[in-house]
């Protein structure tokens with residue numbers, strides 16, 4: 001019923017010169033509002049390709065992708081930008097913060113492109129930073145922060161515009177296991193508040209914190225299983241670095 | 242509006258990160274605009290100087306010279322044979338309705354002596370009308386009078402250069418100087434006039450009564466002849482008409498006809514002025530094109546560095562696009578950066594150009610004229626260079642694919 005994401009027979013073909021790479025060979029699945037899904041699979045199996053398409057950074061070659069009932073394949077570049085800005089939040093493996101820019105300014109960026117006035121931007125950015133446990137670090141430059149802190153700034157940036165879905169491509173890939181658990185704890189808190197989260201990971205212990213596992217192989221989904229007892233990522237408060 | 246402001250903030254931040262590079266990039270524009278401003282100032286100053294010099298000759302002037310313009314072979318050239326007379330001059334003044342004044346001249350050079358000072362200068366025999374025609378006031382004393390001319394009295398008025406050389410700071414009025422050993426009383430000192438368009442010192446002159454010059458200084462076998470005559474028309478509108486009247490009258494008086502070639506020439510000084518203005522305009526166009534080329538080179542420099550900047554910041558562009566920047570946001574951001582570079586460069590260039598023009602004017606004693614129009618045009622032009630040369634790199638940035646940009650290492 002309340003499917004935020006509905007993917008039907010989606011294919012993606014990359015052509016480089018006369019070489020054709022079929023990165024997605026026809027995948028179908030749906031995600032209901034409020035789910036926390038892990039997308040797993042070996043390297044090169046098409047996880048990132050799928051995420052980029054779900055995140056409206058790219059459009060499918062074939063098939064249909066409905067995001068909150070909107071057929072994304074038919075939208076223009078500007079309309080896709082609008083959707084990325086208002087409905088989606090991205091978290092990348094490499095953090096992807098702007099250099100020489102403070103945490104608060106990084107978090108404000110989606111609001112700048114949403115044409116939100118400065119005072120309101122500031123307020124929302126501070127609230128988002130507080131949610132990821134970075135109150136007091138607002139004016140640190142991104143290069144003055146640890147990896148885990150940078151990823152938390154990225155999460156704050158992803159959630160600042162109240163998105164329907166957060167897309168995270170290997171968000172813990174560059175972090176140690178303790179910091180990874182902190183990040184998962186934040187994701188679980190956001191998910192409990194009703195935000196749908198799609199996360200790529202190839203680590204089973206990270207996937208264990210999610211409620212559903214989609215496994216890719218060679219551009220196809222080979223298994224789709226619910227995780228009845230997700231682990232709870234609890235990090236004692238106050239111990240966060 | 243907020244987006245433009247945001248783009249400006251982002252652009253300023255980007256330029257601050259690479260201060261040295263921004264400065265080097267701007268250098269082309271700085272030099273170009275400085276050159277434009279300085280050259281326009283110098284060119285405008287030069288043409289003002291030329292037109293000042295020309296108007297210092299007097300306004301609405303005709304020059305009547307003895308001799309034929311079409312002379313060739315063995316005939317003497319313009320200004321050669323003494324064919325004009327004082328009677329011609331008086332006839333022109335009496336009979337040509339468009340003529341206001343006529344100043345006939347007899348010209349020679351002579352040694353003038355006062356005490357133990359001597360100075361070699363131009364001595365010009367003329368009538369009191371000369372100062373009216375040349376629009377040349379007396380600084381001290383008085384002009385020559387009609388009775389000085391009629392009585393061939395030995396009175397004279399002297400230019401500032403002559404006064405400086407003979408008298409220094411002393412008052413020359415009433416002193417006796419010797420011209421070709423003949424004593425003359427200095428009755429007037431002329432105002433300072435400066436250089437003529439030909440570059441001669443107009444103040445290096447002594448005016449004596451026409452009759453005195455004819456009879457006592459430059460006596461010849463034709464005692465009544467004059468050299469050149471300066472004729473002033475009543476106003477600019479009748480200048481051409483005055484030229485025709487003078488020509489017709491002299492034709493009649495000299496019995497010029499099919500059998501007798503014209504033995505005088507009437508020239509219009511405004512033609513000379515037009516030539517001078519034409520050449521200063523050509524000069525300005527030349528200077529302007531040199532400056533435009535340096536602006537063009539500066540603009541290409543901007544384009545080059547903007548392309549480098551787009552490539553370097555591909556990942557940043559990808560991040561901005563992923564979180565919702567539209568193509569036009571990215572376009573505006575890079576365009577703003579290019580325009581900021583060129584306008585800041587333009588402003589610095591304007592400052593340097595103004596300073597440069599002032600230095601030239603001080604060191605080389607060359608007048609400069611800094612016009613606000615030139616400054617406004619230069620500013621708009623530098624912004625225009627930014628838009629023009631920034632557009633291609635900005636469009637390249639805006640048309641990047643978000644994933645390719647994000648994946649760029």
Ligand SMILES: Nc1ncnc2c1ncn2[C@@H]1O[C@H](COP(=O)(O)OP(=O)(O)O)[C@@H](O)[C@H]1O
Pocket residue numbers: 014015016021022023041042043044045046047048049050
């Ligand atoms: N931009 C691209 N151009 C060409 N081939 C690509 C591109 N992106 C991914 N691929 C190919 O598509 C396949 C799936 O890649 P990807 O989705 O990145 O896998 P994963 O994220 O699961 O490691 C790989 O074979 C990869 O080489």
Ligand SMILES: [Mg+2]
Pocket residue numbers: 047048049
């Ligand atoms: Mg991947």
